[in-house]
Amino acid sequence: MNGFARGWQFGLGMALLAPVWASCLSPLDTLGNETLVTENEELLKENQLEDDKIEDKKPVYDPELEVVEEFSGFCEVTLNKSGSVAKLDVVDFEKLNSHLDGRLFAGRGAAVTALATAGEDLIPSMEVVNGRLKPFNDGLYAAIEIGLQDGVEDLLPSKRQFLYDLLDALAVRLPEAGPKGTLALDSARVFVGAALLAGGNDVDLPSDLKARAQEAHALFLVDGLRARPIGFYTWNETLQEVFGQDRFLQNLTDGLADFAAFAALAVVLKDEAELLAHYQQILALYAGLTNPYGSYSPVDLMPYVDGISKLEDLGPTEVLFVTENPPLTVCAPTPLALLPSSRSKDTEFYAENWCMTPLPAGENFIELFIAAIKSGEVDLAPEADSGWYDYQLWALETLLLPERGPESDHLLLTVAYKKKLIDTFKSIITQNRETHVKQLGGGETSGAPLPPIKIYPLYPVEPFPTFYLRTARGYRFLLPYLQSVLGQDFLGATARLEEDGGQYAVALDVEFGEIIDLLYGLYALSADSVGMRPESYLLAGELENIDLGASRVRARQWLAGWREDADVLKDPRVIVPVSTDDGSGKGVYWAILGVKVIRISAEFVEDFEPEIISTGNLEHYCEVVGMEEHHYYLLVEQMEEVRFSGPPPTRDEFRVICDQHDKAEDIVAALQARQ
Secondary structure, X not given: OOHHHHHHHHHOOHHHHHHHHHHHHOOOEOOEHHHHHHHHHHHHHHXXXXXXXXXXXXXXXXXXXXXXXXXXXXXXXXXXXXXXXXXXXXXXXXXHHHHHXXXXXXXXXXHHHHOOOOXXXXXXXXXXXXXXXXXXXXXXXXXXXXXXXXXEOOOEOOHHHHHHHHHHHHXXXXXXXXXXXXXXXXXXXXXXXXXXXXXXXXXXXXXXXXXXXXXXXXXHHHOHHHHOOOHHHHOOHHHHHHHHHHHHHOOOOOOOOOHHHHHHHHHHHHHOHHHHHHHHHHHHHHHHHOOOEOOEOHHHHHHHOOOHHHHHOOHHHHHHHHHHOOOOOOOOOOOEOOOOOEOOHHHHHHHHHHOXXXXXXXXXXXHHHHHHHHXXXXXXXXXXXXXXXXXXXXXXXXXXXXXXXXXXXXXXEOHHHHHHHHHHHHHHHHHHHHHOOOOOOOOOOOOOOOOOEEEOOOOOOOOOHHHHXXXXXXXXXXXXXXXXXXXXXXXXXXEEEOOOOOEEEEEHHHHHHHHHHHHHHHHHHHXXXXXXXXXXXXXXXXXXXXXXXXXXXXXXXXXXXXXXXXOXXXXXXXXXXXEEEOOOOEEEEEEEEEEEEEEEEEEEOOOOOOEEEEEOOOOOOOOEEEEOOEEXXXXXXXXXXXXXXXXXXXXXXXXXXXXXXXXXXXXXXXXHOOO
């Protein structure tokens, strides 16, 4: 821990920090981990899954809510499903497809091919929908990172150039400084220079300062869990540069910068209006693109420093700043950073429980986090200052607490299906976190009589409309935020980056519109399919700006060809570090090991069947002779939490390990054997 951070936490403000340490230590007593383990066991018991009870379902009948559905490829049936409840369960494979049981595939295309048996009804799972979104999320973030780092002429200044300009501005102020002020300015120059070195750039510094910058860079590189580019940051040299440079600027490695360096940065930035405006734009971007920050920035220091002369006696200033600015996160890793890391509800939960002691052996962080969400200890609702990552987490809430979605009164979930939803939560949160790893389709008929049919719950997509709606709202938050920070023209002049290094054919602002329309369309179709009126759950701004008719059209178009969607077919296997197990020194990782197929059943509950309004059309009459259970197949993902030593693997390295094994336990064993 650097001197300032150590003093901030243990020296100057121990009385001030007592409530923070109390929140850290509250799960612990003199018995150490025993109490924590016992409390976790009780929490898990309280959150054991049970089948839904039909007496808890209260669907409200709406006589005007009708939907037309097509069965057997020829029969149109008009239904009122507003009072219906369908039971969902995960069931065993039939003998014909028993070869799929437990089998892992490298991607969805291989899984679809393995399932290519006549009569199988494969619909998109929430994981598949997220598979459509993940390449956009990565490509969007990557394109913004490159645009910000290199700059875009007449649209966006360069972050790299900002750092060089900041170095120059620090040097210019040296003649005004006294001895201690000079030391503070030089410390700041070393810190900024070392960040440029961490990005692979050279710096023009006096030999003594350059040597110090190189030492700081070397110290940073030792911290392999933080310093090694992973995720989409391995796609090209610029992204690797951004990762190293920005991770350094987060000041998370012990000994990189002290209070005096940040005070000097605050003084210089305060007096350089153009430089400060550029810096504030950078700060604003990541706070919304990922989440609010876990450390203060030099901007927060500006009220405490009013000139170069202030650098000569920083002791009282440091005490005042610490007194008036409590830590932004539990067990804050660093109080100040030039480009702070973002906080999140998952990492905060980890810190609140295990900041002073390692996660006990045998405990699983993701399971404890899920239990805390289910118990109400962790609230995923976005806050006033939340960024995109919080909105992504909020979209996942009803997977763990399905009773919070309005569709709950229309779905009777078994324990097996609830377990499937938990697996979906694990998969999507892993995919989302990896994006933020650096900051965190009738035809003609002959007119002959038609055979009788039975109807069943007909779903175009896995029926959880709240997930699609909240995910759409996350993008509706992000789009205007980026436009306000980056300017109205940047997204129109930029396309997302692809993993192969190419660029997508559509500009970001256009693709944003397509993604939002698709998600609102999936929401509307899913709501229709369970018996909800989609408009009833939209906000005023959504009712005014979202054309659900057009969105339904876009969703139907995607559903007709999702199996060939290039984004859906991309390799979903990723691994992302979550924290460090300080007890063993091993990294804690969430990993998507591959794709698997599951089989689910859907049937209307007796006395909660839909009302049949009419059957057939003007040319044909269909006879409905009853209702039946129906089976769907879903493509889902295998997520595991693992621990191992050494630097984090890149996507390519991780996928090589996965390709060497066809069972999840073998992949996990191979990962845990890494050093």
